[in-house]
Amino acid sequence: MFDACLRQKLAVQKERGLYRCPPEVSENDGRTVTVGGRTLINFASNDYMGLGHSLVLAKKAADAFGRYGTSSSSSRLVSGNASVIREAERAYADYFGYEEAIFFPSGYQANMAILSTLFGAGEMLLFDKHVHASTVKGMQLGSAPFKGFRHNSMGHLTKRLEGVRGNPVVVTESLFSMDGDTPPLDVLADLKEEYGFLTVVDEAHAYGAMGPGGRGIARGIADVALGTFGKAMGLFGAFVLLPALYREYLFNFASPLIYTTALPEAHAVTAMAVLAEVAQADDARAHLAHLSRYLTRLLTDEGLSVCGEAHILAVQIGNEDRAHDLVKRLFDAGYFTFAARFPTVPMGRAIIRVSLTATHTEADMRHFSEALSRLVHDDGRGAVAV
Ligand SMILES: Cc1ncc(COP(=O)(O)O)c(C=O)c1O
Incomplete structure (x- = not known):
């Protein structure tokens, strides 16, 4: 009975074009991946700076595991x-x-911890409706009431602020993981000044890859900022930047921190080496930004609708099946991409998420753009319209 129920739900996912079964990757060097014996250009990685395959970091990590052992073996507490x-x-x-x-x-754990622990009944969380699933989960787990505002709409946020009860806390991202766009941070800063709210900004996709020294783009605006090591920083785990008082509070009350095994010491040693790499990567960041502008222009010239202001580009497709099908055809043409579908994006607004890394070349952009536009124009389903 129980198994039949699970099978039935999976069958519904398939009918709706939402079934997930990711291909197995046997090799990955950052720019390319090998799947089923075929090597493809990788446009689906968050290793934006190519640090996930840095030999310097790999050596540092290996030495550190040798020195400190492979596990922290217990909670920080x-x-x-x-x-x-x-x-x-x-x-x-x-x-x-x-x-x-x-x-x-x-x-994921960091967002759950911050949002479910720091804020309570006296606060009102005002969140951008496109924030990451982990942020939503954190708000659902906590006791603070929460209300969404339209994606990147400072006008709608202002309306929410005017009717707010309790201490407002604005929750957003600096570079959105699926849309690849950024909120108008200068307007957000002005609103913060006017209304005096706290801000929690997820900089997961910006740290390491954006801003001077890779320091992200919400400095001076975020009271609490989240970074992940698993994207441009080329490692795993996450870090939260915050006032000392909030840190002390999390250590005492955040269950996702208290009841979990700490990252190994070798991680910390490698994380310090990551900072040194990130600090000296201004040229790579400039190249990454250039590739993004270049690919956007190429795709737009081909009549495709593209959203994104940095190394994440969202090619608007709309229909779930079509997005899935195009990704399969891109695969056959030698490109590894990701179709983001409901519930990752709203229903009927499926996208092909294209993520770039500093190890890509201009030629990769040209070849990919030609392949994608040919497939879209030839699949017999007309222009992409969302
Ligand atoms: C915006 C955002 N925040 C948080 C996370 C979670 O980070 P992690 O992969 O380290 O769990 C992700 C990961 O995909 C993300 O895109």
């Missing part, structure tokens, strides 16, 4: 609060310009 983790956290706080930092095993 038991015996896993290692000096080297503290040292790395201080280095992150200093580099990004915050009072304190705290590491988490993943960004």
